[in-house]
Amino acid sequence: MGRIADSLKTVARMIRLTCRAHHQSQAGSDGLCPDCRALLDYANDRLEHCPFGDDKPVCARCPIHCYRPEQREQIRRVMRYAGPRMILVYPLDGMRHLLQLLKNRQKQC
Numbered sequence: 001m002g003r004i005a006d007s008l009k010t011v012a013r014m015i016r017l018t019c020r021a022h023h024q025s026q027a028g029s030d031g032l033c034p035d036c037r038a039l040l041d042y043a044n045d046r047l048e049h050c051p052f053g054d055d056k057p058v059c060a061r062c063p064i065h066c067y068r069p070e071q072r073e074q075i076r077r078v079m080r081y082a083g084p085r086m087i088l089v090y091p092l093d094g095m096r097h098l099l100q101l102l103k104n105r106q107k108q109c
């Protein structure tokens with residue numbers, strides 16, 4: 001499995017985790033509220049069209065770089081909430097990547 005597929009899985013999990021905690025009352029049949037569903041679709045779309053594909057230099061240029069400001073803010077909120085929790089829920093699943101990503105974000109913002 002490539003990095004894109006990996007990233008997608010991670011992003012989907014983080015969005016689900018956040019949505020379940022914050023928007024449960026608005027969740028549809030797929031377990032996501034309309035906003036988070038749209039954000040996930042957007043993230044999928046971005047990753048699918050990532051110019052780096054599976055060769056991208058993992059962390060420095062990770063998914064959120066090419067997001068529009070509105071979605072970037074949304075995904076940042078998701079990461080802030082779900083990031084630390086992902087470590088507990090999926091301790092071995094792309095953790096290094098995720099930590100690197102959060103670290104890079106903090107440096108730049």
Ligand SMILES: [Zn+2]
Nearest residue numbers: 019023033036
């Ligand atoms: Zn939601």
